[in-house]
Amino acid sequence: MRRIALPAALATLAAGVLAANRPPHSPIPGTTQRASMRTNPLLAASSLPFEAPPFDKIQNDDYQPAFEEGMRQELAEMRAIADQTEPATFDNTIVKMERAGALLTRVNLVFNAVVGANTNDTLQHVLEVESPRLAAHADAIHLDPKLYARVRSLYERRASLHLRPDQLQLLDDTHRDFVRAGADLSAADQARLRDLNQEESRLSAAFQNKLLAATKAGAVVVTDSTQLAGLSREDVAAAADAARARGLSGAWLLTLQNTTQQPEQATLQNRALRQRLFEASTMRAEHGDSNDTRSVVAHLAQLRAEQARLLGYPDYASYALETQGAKTPKAALGLLTGLVAPAVEKARGEAADMQQLANRQGAGITLEPWDWQYYAEQVRKERYDLDEAAMKPYFELDHVLQDGVFYAANRMYGVTFKERHDIPVYQPDVRVFEVFDADGSPLGLFYCDYFKRDNKNGGAWMDNLVRQSRLLGTKPVVFNVANFTKPAPGQPALLTFDDVTAMFHEFGHALHGLFSNVEYPSQASPNVPRDFVEFPSQFNEHWALEPAVFAHYAKHYQTGAPMPADLVQKIQKARTFNQGFATTEYLAASLLDLDWHMLPADAPLQDVDAFEAASLRKFHIDMPLVPPRYRSTYFLHIWANGYAAGYYAYLWSEVLDDDTYAWFNEHGGMTRANGQRFRDMILSRGGTANAADLYRAFRGRDPVIGPLLEQRGLTAPAASKP
DSSP, X not given: OOOOOSSSTTGGGTTTOOOOSOOOOOOOTTHHHHHHTSOOGGGSOOOSGGGOOOTTTOOGGGHHHHHHHHHHHXXXXXXXXXXXXXXXXXXXXXXXXXXXXXXXXHHHHHHHHHHHHSOXXXXXXXXXXXXXXHHHHHHHHHTOHHHHHHHHHHHHTGGXXXXXXXXXXXXXXXXXXXXXXXXXXXXXXXXXXXXXXHHHHHHHHHHHHHHHHHHHHTOEEEOOGGGXXXXXXXHHHHHHHHXXXXXXXXXXXXXXXXXXXXXXXXXXXXXXXXXXXXXXXXXXXXXSSTTOOHHHHHHHHHHHHHHHHHTTOSSHXXXXXXXXXXXXXXXXXXXXHHHHHHHHHHHHHHHHHHHHHXXXXXXXXXXXXXXXXXXXXXXXXXXXXOOHHHHGGGOBHHHIIIIIIHHHXXXXXXXXXXXXXXXXXXXXXXXXXXXXXXXSOEEEEEEEEEEOOTTSOSSOEEEEEEOOBTTTTBOOEEEEEEEEOOOOTTSOOBOOHHHHHHHHHHHHHXXXXXXXXXXXXXXXXXXXXXXXXXXXXXXXXXXXSOHHHHHHHOBOTTTOOBOOHHHHHHHHHTTTTTHHHHXXXXXXXXXXXHHHTTOOTTSOOOOHHHHHHHHHHHTTOOOTXXXXXXXXXXXXXXXXXXXXXXXXXXXXXXXXXXXXXHHHHHTTSSXXXXXXXXXXXXXXXXXXXXXXXXXXXXXXXXXXXXXXXXXXXXXXXXXXXX
16 A cells, blocks of 8 residues: 655654754754855755755755754744734734745755655654654644634634635634644643653654664575576566675575565465565564564554543544544444455455465465465466566556656646756656646656665655745645665566556655645645545556556567557456455554554553454454554554554545546546546645535535445445445
8 A cells, every 4th residue: 555655753744833842952963063064955945946955965964953943943933923913814824824934844845755765874863853853843833822822813703804715724724733732731731742742753753763774674685596486587686686785695685665465475486485575574673672663653552542632532543533534433443344344255265266276286285374475376377367477578667657657647637747857866766857737837846766775665655845835936846756676787677567556656646746726835735634635646546557548558668569458458357356355454454553543541551462463353354364464563654654543544535536436437537628627626726625525526426435346346335435
């Protein structure tokens, strides 16, 4: 499951928020003196096109002083707003708050990009040092009684202010954010909340750094090439290159991705190596060493429960979901648990098919979780005559990007792309494209960073480097990150169809950001509820198999020949294959997330392994053959990336995206007119209106779950819609 990222361990600061009462300045030893000898390029707006970050000038030791100065400036700006003697107006309070913090927002967005995708020891130290300071900074603003009094005054008079709908939404959201940050609490409770917020930020940063190190250390070293039988020549060469990069001669390295199952397990014939790889993945952060995350997980869950109690909620999930489409944990659980039985039933049928195949082959085994990918691939070959190795030559990365992802966007929205080599990047693999609107006017910049590195977080995501805002006169600069295997020098970057789908998914997020057309920066796309933010990205996945788009990019990387029609038909027929597994592993992770965040404040510190096992049993999804997509100890989404109690959002959004795809099919499919309507009514609107109202206006009704069930090949549960 892919993700969109808000600032990594700084996810709670994504609105460019705000800090007094922070610890005394304690820079990284030696960095302040070095930074003071030159002009810090982060301190002024970039002169590059679209204010793109000057990565060729930014150095590691620029970030911490820029964070400190950004907090100082924003705090001064907010205090000036609070200290005004004139009565509060929308312009002298809300609009000024929207203009405040430009430096801190700039530093936050740029730092988030590099610490997530190209980190190092210095940046990780900055993350751990600045995260609690930034949390304190946010509290200093939201808990300022004079500033809150101005916001509350406007909110109480909102009916008489004659505001536009987007302004009224901004005022409502601003007031809500102050209240949810504790503005109405007693002084004693506010003091306790400040401590909890700083500790949560510290622990989230620690989790991210520990997990990155654990994932790197968990890579499996192979010294006998015969054990790699089944991997493609390109994959073997990439494994050898990965080993050389770590100074391992005569070896091959299978690095871990962030999910439980690893892609090599689909083709590795050596069962013992499949088991090694699976166990390295599932136990990566449970070795009792400095990278073990269990203590961090238990403490994060406990302190979030206390945060929620202070703010008047029974648990953290109730707090988190109040502002989402689901509104309550009960609603989110209703959607998830309603699908458990059909998903598990389908997964059991899939397992039975694989066991029968293994028996017919004389394997003499009882199916284990590390066998699932391998035998699923065998069943797919037998049932659909579909071989992953036969498909990959038709999915060369650049063809998929330019002739698939970009081509679909052009057909839908009229946008065009031109690669730029004059815009500096943070790592040589990164590419930059200027995006032009249908009328030829410049729309923004798109960066893509697709290859796996040891210093990159796992998974795939999108974020902004610059947010769109008419108030600030800024256009969007967005980026996509993935973790595809980097080919050995001279070899093509050939993708699986899952990788292809991931590219379309993340670019759906990018389009959401690129098409943002709002006045106020805090409303810029994709700043929408978590269970709406995955809607545009998952919707964009549908075009990966659109016949006209597929034919345009699925061409053999050597000959340019289109994929044979019979192979295309096999892919289409196999579309719902293995969906029992995919749905079950996702549901298990989503329910685990919610269960962690439904702990009450008086619950004792949990034993992580015992809690996880009990949780899966409670929801009747404890299927050993299908472990959660993420186990608690490497669930980056919920412990450091802003998805706490929100991983269910992918399924909630999938109801919307499949229902929207059905609307497109009912209205002529992939046409410019339909694309423009979707852009105008959904993608461009950001947080200017209630997400459910935006969807209802577009679709003409609330979403229904039928199209999702059809796409996943499942039977209907009791619930019919979210």
